[in-house]
Amino acid sequence: MKPCSLLALMLIAAASSLHAEPMQWGDIRDGSLYLQADSADTLQLRWSPAWQSDANQEQLYLLQPDGQLLQQLDIRADQPYGQREIQLPAARGDYRLQVPGYSFRNFKVGHDRSTLAQFEPAKVHFSADVPSGVELYFRVAAGEQAQLAGKYYGGVSVLQATRLSDGQQVRLPLVEHPHYGQFDQSALPVAQQDEVWRLSLGGSGKVAFWLDGTANLFAQDLRQLHPLQWTPARVELRLKPQVRGPSPHLGIALPYAEPPSSTFELLRALGPQAANFYSFVDVIQQEPQREITFRRLYREDFKIERDITLLAGTGRRAVLDADSATLAGLDAWLADSVRLGNQGLHYLAFADEPNLNFPSYAAFAAYFAQMLEHTKANSDARAAGVRIAMPVSSRLLDGPFRIGAGQRRGIDWARQLLAEHGADIDALAWHEWMVRDLLATRRYRTSVRAAADLVGLDAQGRPRKALLLSQTNISSGPDLSPYQQDTHYAALWWTSVVINASQDGLLDMLNWFQAADEPEYPKGMLSQQDAQRFSLKPVAVAQQFIRQHWLGQVQALDxxxxxxxxxxxxxxxxxxxxxxxxxxxxxxxxxxxxxxxxxxxxxxxxxxxxxxxxxxxxxxxxxxxxxxxxxxxxxxxxxxx
Structure with missing residues (x-):
């Protein structure tokens, strides 16, 4: 069959399908579904558990074509299954239904075939869980050098793109890579005219696929492909006279050593006011005063006003026993703090993400109680600015990434510790991960408010315990997308997080994790060329911009x-x-x-x-x-x- 005849048959099939049963999308885990409705439609949304849904609440957002929020769908942790109908009024332009990653549920979306729909998948992170035989269409404009890309997640193992005009094919096998940020890609031939391609997903299960060099948009019906319309919007801000509270101290996680002198100028450009440290108890008890030099450097040369130290073992080993070795390490750290003198506040956390790492709450609570009593016995520590922070959980309102996460929510462990040791606890601290979507960063404001509600407010409206968001990043561990970490996306994300977390003047500390890239964790503000050469990543440029305009109080704003x-x-x-x-x-x-x-x-x-x-x-x-x-x-x- 001639290519032109094939295309004609495809167009006829597409036209006849416009009056068939509703179109279904699923199972979406991370991405944007753009919907153009010339006539009113009703979205049929259904969800089912994917992983740890009982430990995680979720939000989906439906935006109008002008960018305003039409509806926010809140799904509680106790709603693993559910369905909802959402009205889609007729409108010019594209609605946007956002399923923010990382999602813990499978979402299916149904709509009328007269509504033009295009899916924009996430890049590197898997965006869907699909059955076998899925086919989609995409368009590459004339002269564009497009790249088809994908990553293997144990499901779909091959992508095959077929150009409809002549049947030319590009086959892309997806293979395992040693590092999360690595993926497979293949160039598509450049054409002198617009071309439509059919993408066939080989296999079933989790899939990550996307396009570079052209619009990253896919449709089930080739006649639904169209350029998105980003209609300019109007934003009316209203400044109010009330002061909500102090702005938080912005910081970064700094290395457990004196940094190379070649980084000093870059670190000063970032202007950190706060820092996150680790102290390895097995190291410091063998090398007393090892930390004095770099702690003094950070305090005096970089003017870091507040810091938080997490006790761990070498290699950030998170689970410690309150044995003689750990207590000796604690004593060495306290002695260093006293030796540094009363310069700012030094928050101390006895463990790193205990709700993720310890075998149970009871095990951590017993360890915490012993470490707390030992710390209180040092009468000079508090005068030197040492304060107790807890529980430094992995996430606050949702569970950590492990089995049994529903019984390990950070806020629940914090509530129990406050009930047992409230008078001796100075701060509630936590780490926030995996709010990867720019539209979902408002969840940071929600978590800060929930933390303030937990500790309560004093007569001046201030939290009774300092609130410390002591580590955060777009993703956790090594599960990083270079499209996010190494691009302007990280600058947008960090600025949005800073704004949302600071909005109510309740937070005391907010730290990006970490200062510089490491081989297994390239998630720093600084990229490393070699042992002595570093440079600012886009997120660092954003941090520099933020600090240049950062002032001491948060003013109310509508x-x-x-x-x-x-x-x-x-x-x-x-x-x-x-x-x-x-x-x-x-x-x-x-x-x-x-x-x-x-x-x-x-x-x-x-x-x-x-x-x-x-x-x-x-x-x-x-x-x-x-x-x-x-x-x-x-x-x-x-x-x-």
């Missing part, structure tokens, strides 16, 4: 936008409005405060090229307005008289 995060900061007469536009859509921002226009304001943008630039601010009728390109950080600064 922000109805879903795609733009913004944080108002002030120090006396100095003001900053820090924000991030998280999608490709242009955002037209307005501030209804006449005093800003009279205060000689400055507007700075930071885009994907990593270069900040000043841009124009418009003032008229007592309103300040400015335009922010998509996927861009911004900072508006001014001084009041």
């Amino acid at each position: 922000n109805p936008s879903f795609e733009v995060d913004a944080l108002a900061l002030r120090d006396g007469q100095r003001h900053s409005l820090l924000g991030v536009a998280k999608t490709p859509r242009t955002q037209n921002v307005e501030l209804g405060d006449a005093s800003i226009c009279q205060a000689n304001p400055t507007l700075e943008l930071l885009g994907a090229d990593g270069r900040s630039r000043h841009t124009e601010l418009h003032c008229s009728d007592g309103r300040a307005s400015f335009q922010v390109p998509g996927e861009t950080l911004f900072a508006l600064t001014w001084k009041t008289l």
Whole structure:
């Protein structure tokens, strides 16, 4: 059969299918489903357990074509199965149904075939769990050098792309790789005209597939392929006079050693106010005062005001016994803290992510009680700024990534420890992982509020215990996507996390994990070329931008936008409005405060090229307005008289 005849048959089949049964998508685990509805439709959403659903709540988001949130779907941990109907009014442009990864449920979506649907999968992370025989279509525009890519997760093992115009095929086997961030890819031939390809997924189960160099969009019906419309949006922010509380100390996890001198300038550029350390009890008890040099360096040269130390064994071994060796290591650390003098606060955690690592809560509680009593016996430690933090859990509201996670939620372990030792605990600390999606970063605000509710507020409205989000990253462990960690995506993500976690003025510390890439964990703010040469990654450039505009207090701000995060900061007469536009859509921002226009304001943008630039601010009728390109950080600064 001639290629043109094949294409004609495909078009006829597609046209006849428009009136067939509803279209089904599933099982989606991570990705965006774009939906263009010229007539009203009803989405049929169903979900079922995938893994640890009983330990994890979830949120899905449906955005209108203008980027505003139409509906947020909240699924509780006790809802492993469920279904929901969601009305989709007729509208111009593309709705966006977001299934944020990492998802713990399988989501199936049904819609009318007259609604044009395209799926944008995650890159590197698996995005779906599919049956055998799945076929999808994608378009490559004229002149584009597209790459078909995929990663093997034990399910789909081959991707085959067939060009419909002439039947040319590209076959991509998917094989196992030693490192998570590695994957397989193959170039597609460049054409002088737009081409439609059919993608066949070989096998069943988990699948990761995506496109580089062209739109990463796939349809079940080739006639549904179309460019997305990112209609410019309007964002109206309202600054309020109330101060919510102090802004948190922003920091990074620093190495268990004095860093190379070649990194000093870069670390100063990051401007950390806080730090996360490990102290290896088996090392420090054999080498007393080993940590004094670098702890003093970080404190005095880098002006780090607060830090948290996690006790562990060599290699970050997390489970310790309160035996003589561990207690000797604890004594050595306390002696060092006293020797450093009363300089800031040194939070001490007796274990690293005990809800993930210890055999049970009872085992950890017994260990914690012994370590606490031993610490209290050192009368000089508290005067030197030592404070007790707990439980330093893996995640707060949801369970860690292990069997039995439903009985290991960080907030539940924290509640029990507070009931047993509340008077001796100074801080609630936790690590937050796997909120990988830019639209889901609002969950950080939810977790900080939940932590504040747990410890309670004092008469001044401040948490009775310091709240420390002492480690966070897009992903946990080595499960990292270079598309996220090494690109402007990380800059957008970190800025959004900082804004959401700081929004209510309740958090005391927020640390990115970690300072520099390690061979097995390339998730630092600094990339390493060799033993002495380092450079700023995009997330570090964002951190530098944030710190340049970071002020001491959080001011109340009304922000109805879903795609733009913004944080108002002030120090006396100095003001900053820090924000991030998280999608490709242009955002037209307005501030209804006449005093800003009279205060000689400055507007700075930071885009994907990593270069900040000043841009124009418009003032008229007592309103300040400015335009922010998509996927861009911004900072508006001014001084009041």
